[in-house]
Amino acid sequence: MARWSIDQVALDAINEDQMDVQNAEALAGLGGVEGLSEMLGTDLKEGLEADAAALAERRAAFGSNEMPPPEAKTWLDLFIDSFDDATLIVLIVSAIVSLGVGLYEDPAKGWIEGAAILAAVLIVAIVTACNDYSKELQFRKLNAVKDDVEVKVQRGGGQQEVNVKDVVVGDVILLESGDKIPADAVVCPGSSCTCDESSLTGEPEERPKSAHSDPFLLSGCQVTDGSARAMAIAVGRNSRWGRIKASLAVESADTPLQEKLEVMANTIGMYGGAMAAITAVVMVSMWYCSANPEPPISWENGFEVALEAFILAVTIVVVAVPEGLPLAVTISLAYSTTKMMKDNNLIRQLAACETMGNATSICSDKTGTLTQNRMTVVHAWAAGGTMGDGEAAESVAGVLQRMPSLTDLLVKGMCLNSTAQIRHNGDGSFKTVGSTTEGAMLHLAQCVGSDYAAVRAEASERIMKVFGFSSARKRMSTIVRLGNAGGRATRSSSQGRLYVKGASEIVLERSDAYTDASGAAKKFTAKDLAELRRVIASFEEQALRVVIVAHRDLNGSTPVTGSGLATEAADEYEQGLCVDAVLGILDPLRPDVTEAVATCKASGISVRMVTGDSKNTAIAIAKKCGILSEGGLAMEGRDFRRLTPAQLDDVIPRLQVLARSSPQDKLILVTRLNGANLPASREEWEEAHPGRDWDKENLKLLPGHRAEWEANHGMRPNGVGEVVGVTGDGTNDAPALKGADVGLSMGLSGTDVAKDASDIIIMDDNFSSIVKAVLWGRTVFDNIRKFL
Incomplete structure (x- = not known):
């Protein structure tokens, strides 16, 4: 008998992509986390029963926490697949016929031409199979199931370590800072943490999580701060990560070059065969209808004449077929992939090289692709003036260093009100462990x-009390005892100082002064406050995350001893603050991105930004790098999803920014652009939209279907429209990477799922390397054209 009263469909309804508000409302309708735990038969304190049969029953009902590994192709599989090419098929048929006729006509030397063609075909197949197999070996590890990962869960009243695949829906998972979340879950009451969801949602800022404020934890993301108990609500294929992984199983479309070669092969086969047949018929007819036929008409002579005509017809077909073309194409692509590796483009599929040369549209992720996914202080206001060049923290630091007293207060406020750490890489870059916002401030301190x-x-x-950060407070404060570090603080013997950092609107309303260049407090005038608010507004318009660092000196009238410093007393201390600096923090653009975007546009390639970040941030970045131009359209995912296929087709020419997008939104956009993987029949449409009415909704639901798309679009021979390249580094980019004509993932910051779904890996994570990929792709095309 089942120990739960809810099914997976109901759980999916509270766990939709990019539907945070609706998910929270749906969870509240179930009675919150406590109500959901009752429906799942979970004791939030004791956990599930440690009973193997009961756990197996849950696994059967809600699925297991694993994805079946993709079947790896052997060298023989790839060798056989390489013959699935129209040009090679025409060559093989021609070679076999030529070989047979040649042996019949001249047993000593007649086999040479047919054997030479077969040898060329064999070389093409071997080179293609070897190249693809070497790439398969390199990336097979990306699909490996990590069986050695252990997860802490609460079962039977005690803690247990279980394999990640053994986690089931209803399990109470114990998470700590640095842990990767093994399944979609909700935070249990009484605990909270901060998570980095950028790999799944595209949003660079950490998200505070608690049972009463954004309780949803996403599988594959990382806990950056705090610890939490969380109840699993979706595992394996049903988790958000699992849905993305499952959507990668799409059929690969032919590349533009493959299509052109197939058309050429079909044309040669059709017209060459027709001309050969006509020639053979004319020869036989001329002999038969001649007044003085030579040799004389007879059945035996007729066979000889027909054979001679057939040999001539085969010769016409063999001469017409460019048997060196497949070899030239393969060698050209293989050579280009080697050269592209030096330009930081690792080609996983040979055909992706030439496909990139035909690209007409690029859909790029923002976080980690156009930007560095490394929050940086690029602007600041301090001592009554602004500073920073909008690009690097060094531009802010250079001004601050001329104000040592103010800088000392600022540095202590930033360092003591953070728990993050910075790890420097050998190339001069750094990685933040913990909050990236705090990492930006630590980098400024350095x-x-x-x-x-x-x-x-x-x-x-000397730290007396820490008032921690929470989504409700939006600030963090630390009280430090001043004076003799070894003495005991009392009201009369020592003073203390409160350091605060937090959201600008919260800290500013609690401040009445600012620190001048000498380090002294200076009272705000009405004019000062108006100017500071204007500066903050200008920072926000640039999509900067605005943080204020402030302090307050605690004199004898304010206790600084450990007694009485309860968290509830934070408001008493966080008043009358003195603003040390207003920091504008941004995820900066990658070097050469603006130039690369301009080059793409000049080459006839349209560039679109598709991101999970907010619309204002996306617009600011898109304008800065040149993607969003005058007359261009920026849209949010929720509005995008309401469009019909016809409406979307009208919007696409102007659509340059798609913000707050889900992985499915990205895939839909790519599908409408290139027309690949659209449902080709009513049955396929109904399978993609279970429970929906084809007769009433086939023209209303995205992404549409093949028939309506073909009615409105110009097509390449196989029914595909634009040639679309998609760039990305996160798990959320994987479906679009797989559905594009060519997917480009980031080698340094890219997730395993993104790399596995891509055709080209940008080894230096630089968007400008894509321009080089286009250059090499067009070079390949030009070389093949010269051969023809």
Whole structure:
């Protein structure tokens, strides 16, 4: 008998992509996390029963937490697949006929021409299979199931470590900072944490999670701060990560070059065969109808004349077929892939090289592709003035270093009100462990010459109280005892200082002064406040994340001892603050992105940004890198999803930015652009839209279907419209990467799922390397054209 009263369909209804508000409302309708736990038969304190039979029953009802590994192709499979080419088929048929006729006509030397053609075909097949198999070996590890990952769960009243594949719906999972979330889950009451969801949603900022404020944890994402107990609500194929992984199983479409070669092969076969047949018929007819036929008409002579005519017809077909073309194409592509590797383009599929040369549209992710996915302080306001070039923290640090007293206060406020750490790479870049916003401030501290670890160590014994950050407070504060570090603080013997960092609107309303260049507090005037609010508004218009760092000196009238410093008392201390700096934090553009976008546009390639980030941030970045032009359209995913196929076709020519998009939105956009993988029949449409009415809705639901798409679009021979390239680095980009004509993932920051779904890997994560991929692709096309 089932121990739960809810099914997977109902769980899916509270776990939709990019539907945070609706998901929260649906969860509340079930009675919140507590109500859902009752429906799932889970005791939030004790966990599930540690009973193998009961767990197996749950696994049968809700699925297992694993995806079946894709079947790896052997060298023989790839060798056989290489013969699935119209040109090679025509050559093979011609070679066999030529070989047979040649042996009949001249047993000593007649086999040479047919054997030479077969040898060329064999070389093409071997080279293609070897190249693809070597790439298959390199990337097979991306699909490996990581069986050695252990997860902590609460079962039978105690903690257990189980394999990640053994997690079931209803399990209470125990998560700590740095852990990767093994399944979609909801945070249990009484715990909270912060998560980095950029790989799945495209949003670079960490998301605070608690049972009463955004309780949903997404599989594959990472806990960056805090610890939490969470109840699994979706595993394996039913999780958001699993849905993306499952959607990657799409049929590959022919590349533009393959289509052209197929048309050529069909044309040669059709017209060459027709002319050969006509020639043979004319020869036999001329002999038969001649007044003095030579040799004389007889059955034996007729066979000889017909054979002679057939040999001539075969010769016409063999001469017409460019037997060197497949070999030239294969060698040209293989050579180009080697050269492209030096330009940081790792080609997984030979055909992707020439496909990129035909690209007419590129749909790019923002976070980690156009930008560096590394939050940086690029602007600041301090001591009454603004600073920063909008690109690097060094431009801000250079000005701050001329104000050492103010900078000392700012550095302590940034370092003591954070738990993040910075790990430097050998190439001069760095990676933040923890909040990327805090990482940006620590990086600024390093740029002004401070060691954040040393600052924390020096103050560690004097820290009296920490008022932690929460989504409700939107700020964090630390009280530090001043004076003799080894003494005991009292009202009369010591003073303290409160350091605060938090959201601009929250901290500013609690402030009445700012720190001037000498480090002294200066009261705000009405004019000062108006100017500062204008500066903050200008930062926000540039899509900067605005954070204020402030302090307050606590005198004898305010206790700084450990007694009485309860969290509830935070508001009492966080008043009368003195603003040290207003920081504008941005995920900066990658080098050469603006130039690369301009080059693409000049080459006739339209560039679109498709991101899960907010619309304002997407617009600001798109304008900065040149994607969003005058007359261009920026749209949110929720509005995109309401369109009919016909309406979307009207919007696409002007659509340059798609924000707050889900993985499915990206795939739909790519599908409407290139026409690939559309449902080709009513049965396929109904399979893609279960429960929907074909007669009433086949022209209303995206992505549409083949018949209506063909009625409105010009097509390449196989019914495909634009040649679309998609760039991305996150798991959320994988469906679009797979559905595009050529998918380009980031080698350094890309997730395994994104790399596995792509055709080309950009090894240096630089968008400008895509321009080189286009250049090489067009070079291949030109070389093949010269051969013909």
